[in-house]
Structure formats: C-alpha cells, structure tokens
Amino acid sequence: MPRSVATPPGPKGRFLSGNLREFQENPLAFLERIARTYGDVVSLRLGPVKIWALNHPDLIEQVLVDQNRKFTKHFALRRAKPTLGEGLLTSEGDFWRRQRKLAQPAFHKDRIASYASIMVDYTERMLATWNSGETRDIQHEMMKTTLQIVAKCLFDADVEGDANDVSEAMETITHSFNDRVRSVVRTPIWLPTRSNVRYLKAKRRIDEVVLRIVAERRKSTENHGDLLSMLIQARDDDNGGMTDRQLRDEAVTLFLAGHETTANTLAWAWLLLSRHPDAEAKLHEELDAVLGDRPPTIEDLPKLKYTENVVTETLRYYPTVWLLGREAIEPCELGGYRLPRGHTVWMSQWVVHRDPRFFAEPDRFFPDRWADDLAKKSPRYAYFPFGGGPRICIGDSFAKMEAVLMLATIARKFRLRLVPGATVAMLPSITLRADGGIPMTIYQHEYANDSLVS
Numbered sequence: 001m002p003r004s005v006a007t008p009p010g011p012k013g014r015f016l017s018g019n020l021r022e023f024q025e026n027p028l029a030f031l032e033r034i035a036r037t038y039g040d041v042v043s044l045r046l047g048p049v050k051i052w053a054l055n056h057p058d059l060i061e062q063v064l065v066d067q068n069r070k071f072t073k074h075f076a077l078r079r080a081k082p083t084l085g086e087g088l089l090t091s092e093g094d095f096w097r098r099q100r101k102l103a104q105p106a107f108h109k110d111r112i113a114s115y116a117s118i119m120v121d122y123t124e125r126m127l128a129t130w131n132s133g134e135t136r137d138i139q140h141e142m143m144k145t146t147l148q149i150v151a152k153c154l155f156d157a158d159v160e161g162d163a164n165d166v167s168e169a170m171e172t173i174t175h176s177f178n179d180r181v182r183s184v185v186r187t188p189i190w191l192p193t194r195s196n197v198r199y200l201k202a203k204r205r206i207d208e209v210v211l212r213i214v215a216e217r218r219k220s221t222e223n224h225g226d227l228l229s230m231l232i233q234a235r236d237d238d239n240g241g242m243t244d245r246q247l248r249d250e251a252v253t254l255f256l257a258g259h260e261t262t263a264n265t266l267a268w269a270w271l272l273l274s275r276h277p278d279a280e281a282k283l284h285e286e287l288d289a290v291l292g293d294r295p296p297t298i299e300d301l302p303k304l305k306y307t308e309n310v311v312t313e314t315l316r317y318y319p320t321v322w323l324l325g326r327e328a329i330e331p332c333e334l335g336g337y338r339l340p341r342g343h344t345v346w347m348s349q350w351v352v353h354r355d356p357r358f359f360a361e362p363d364r365f366f367p368d369r370w371a372d373d374l375a376k377k378s379p380r381y382a383y384f385p386f387g388g389g390p391r392i393c394i395g396d397s398f399a400k401m402e403a404v405l406m407l408a409t410i411a412r413k414f415r416l417r418l419v420p421g422a423t424v425a426m427l428p429s430i431t432l433r434a435d436g437g438i439p440m441t442i443y444q445h446e447y448a449n450d451s452l453v454s
C-alpha cells in the first residue's frame with residue numbers, strides 16, 4: 001500500500017473518547033510525549049474529532065503558507081464565535097480579507113512607532129501605584145496595563161476606569177472558552193448554568209464598554225486618525241460602512257487578542273528573570289548602559305538587544321499561543337500522508353519550540369541563544385509564536401515593541417521576586433497563562449539585590 005493512504009502513527013485511544021482524557025489531564029505534556037514517541041505526524045482523536053499533530057517546521061509551513069487555502073480555522077476557534085463574532089481572528093474568506101486590509105494600516109511600522117510613548121506612559125502610570133516591598137499578582141498588573149494600551153493606541157479610548165472590570169470580564173470569558181474548547185458535550189449557551197450566567201454577564205459588560213466607545217466616536221466630528229476612525233470611515237462598493245455590530249466584533253477581538261497575549265508574555269518574563277538572576281543582571285547592565293536614568297523611547301529599541309532577546313526567549317519558553325489549529329476544506333498531502341477533507345491539524349509552539357533538533361538544551365532559559373542570528377539559521381517555522389502565512393498575527397510588531405518597552409520601563413525601576421513558597425502552575429487555555437496568577441514582591445531597583453529569593 002502506498003504510504004499516502006496510510007494513517008500516521010499515534011497513541012491508542014478509548015472507544016468513544018479517544019485520547020480526550022490524557023489530553024485534558026495535561027495537554028502540554030501529552031502533545032510533547034506523542035511528538036517524541038510517534039514523530040512528525042501523529043494521529044489522535046478527541047471524541048469524534050480526528051486530529052493530526054504536525055511536529056516539524058516544514059509541515060507547519062505547508063499548512064500556514066504553501067497550502068493555506070486548503071484550510072480554515074479549526075473547531076475550537078469557531079466555538080469562540082459567540083464572543084468574538086466575525087472579528088479578524090474568527091472570520092474567513094473574502095470578509096476576512098477585506099477586514100484585514102482595512103485594519104492593516106493601523107499596524108504599519110510608521111504607525112506603530114507613534115504608539116511607543118503611549119506604551120511607556122501607561123506603564124509609568126502603573127508603576128506610580130507600586131510601592132517597594134509590596135506583593136502583587138504580576139499577571140493581573142500586566143493585563144490591566146496592556147488592556148489600557150491597546151484601547152488607547154487603536155481606539156484612542158481611556159479605559160482606566162473600566163480596566164479592572166473589563167480584565168475580570170475578559171478572564172471569565174477566557175475560562176468559558178477553555179471549558180467550551182475542551183468539552184466534548186457542550187451545554188447550550190442559553191441554559192442558565194452558573195458558568196453560562198457568569199459568561200453572559202461578562203460579555204454584556206465588555207459589549208457595554210466597546211459599544212460606548214463606538215457611539216462616542218460616531219458622534220465626534222474630530223478625526224482621531226486611529227484604527228477605529230479608519231474602520232468607521234471604511235466603505236466598500238456595495239455594502240457601505242460597517243455596522244455597530246461589525247465594529248463591536250473587531251474591537252472585542254482586538255481587545256482580547258491584543259492584551260492578554262502580551263500580558264502573559266511579560267508575566268512569564270518576570271517569573272523567568274526572577275528565577276535566573278544571571279539573565280536579570282545582564283538585562284540591568286544593558287538598561288543602565290542604554291537608558292541610564294531615563295525611560296525608553298522608540299529610538300532606543302535597536303540598542304535594547306538583550307531586552308529583545310529576553311522577550312524572544314520567553315516566547316519560545318512559554319509561548320502564550322501554544323497551539324494553532326486548522327481544518328482541511330479539501331484533501332491534501334502532508335509528510336507523505338493524505339489528509340482527508342474535514343480533518344483537523346494541530347501545530348503546537350510548545351512542542352516545536354522545545355524540540356532538541358532545533359534548540360540546544362531546550363529546557364534552559366537562555367536569552368543569549370538568540371544573539372547570533374539563531375532565527376536565520378533555523379528552519380523558518382521552528383519558532384512561530386505569532387503563527388505565519390496570511391493569518392499571521394496582525395499585532396506581532398506592536399506586541400514585540402510593547403513587551404520590550406514595558407520590560408525596560410519596569411526593570412529600570414523595580415526588581416520582582418516570586419513570593420517564597422508560591423507555586424506557579426501553567427494553565428494552557430486559549431492562551432498559556434499562569435493558573436491563579438503570579439504573586440511577586442516588588443523591590444525598588446537599588447535595594448533588590450539585598451532580597452534575592454529565587
């Protein structure tokens with residue numbers, strides 16, 4: 001039999017649930033284990049859903065780039081539609097292409113440069129509320145600030161007053177995503193279960209804030225020159241402008257996609273730096289040399305190489321988007337096998353970023369591995385924290401700049417240490433975040449050395 005009609009190898013599953021139980025117990029360990037055991041194409045099943053896990057960069061490139069037109073987003077993201085509607089993350093086809101074209105200029109290099117001062121400014125506002133010696137949940141702190149930044153940069157909106165509320169609502173929604181994505185039997189959203197009631201309340205709260213921003217802007221005669229203005233002014237040949245509903249979908253998508261990912265990355269970076277004082281010392285050396293006593297600006301970015309490498313390595317070590325999924329809308333060849341129509345493929349950043357074929361000592365946090373152009377020497381999709389191909393993250397440059405500027409602004413003033421005895425568990429939901437937050441003690445920069453706890 002030619003290899004192309006065979007099924008790829010994979011773990012044996014239960015009669016009805018397939019590999020669901022092992023996956024639910026520990027998705028990261030499960031995906032890593034099957035990759036190391038069965039190779040670059042692994043076949044598995046979650047209940048009725050048949051999946052191939054692709055564990056080689058070249059196969060990932062096939063799906064995201066070369067054969068991208070044969071795939072749509074997979075079932076998990078479709079389950080996000082009640083929340084995100086037809087926003088950039090979830091829409092498909094011509095509608096998605098139009099929306100992407102409309103939004104793209106807001107993420108252009110020159111445009112993004114103008115966001116740098118907002119990023120530093122909002123970070124400094126957060127720092128003004130911090131006191132040396134106190135303990136804070138760093139994940140929550142980062143969430144609040146990145147939410148304010150995305151709202152200000154893209155919608156010229158101040159959500160400071162709503163930030164706590166909105167971050168909590170976003171959190172509820174993420175938990176609900178998590179349950180929906182993982183469960184095989186889903187309770188309909190209209191059933192008044194506890195979790196549905198919480199979810200609907202959270203969704204209402206976010207809609208309220210977003211629709212308020214849209215309504216205020218429609219009334220305003222001023223041109224704010226931001227993404228929201230561009231979207232409101234956009235007209236297409238036969239449909240006219242965007243409805244409030246469409247604007248709401250794009251705004252909620254950008255709020256959600258544009259704040260939690262960067263916040264998680266920063267939170268993981270603080271945890272890693274607190275556990276690696278050598279890396280932290282090197283970071284401070286660079287910041288002292290480049291910035292001295294002043295906050296960073298856009299002009300400093302090319303000189304903040306080590307800071308950038310800390311962000312790059314954090315996204316390798318704890319990729320906040322840890323799994324991408326696609327569904328085949330037509331059959332195709334992958335790795336010598338024939339993928340049937342309707343099959344799902346998974347590509348996990350967690351698995352590939354920890355593959356010793358592409359990263360020496362993959363379990364070591366080592367920002368300097370990126371110093372010598374590692375990215376250019378490795379296969380293109382050995383490292384793909386932002387995905388790739390036409391659906392690549394629209395906010396990748398925004399996020400990288402934001403993470404470097406926030407890291408530099410904070411590290412210039414404070415060192416952060418994990419509270420002694422605290423354990424940090426990973427929660428791989430739609431994003432990879434810390435379960436229950438990351439409690440850290442904040443020390444004013446000059447006193448931090450006295451209190452090293454790792």
Ligand code: HEM
Nearest residue numbers: 088089257258261262265321385386387391393394395399
């Ligand atoms: C460290 C931070 C971030 C990471 C790791 C990240 C990662 C990703 C990934 C992997 C995708 C592709 C999903 C797929 O192919 O299925 C994506 C898509 C997207 N991201 Fe990000 N992202 C980050 C920050 C941001 C920011 C700051 C924004 C906006 C301000 C943003 C907005 C979006 C949007 C709208 C999409 C959908 C794009 C499309 O399909 O056209 N992301 N992101």
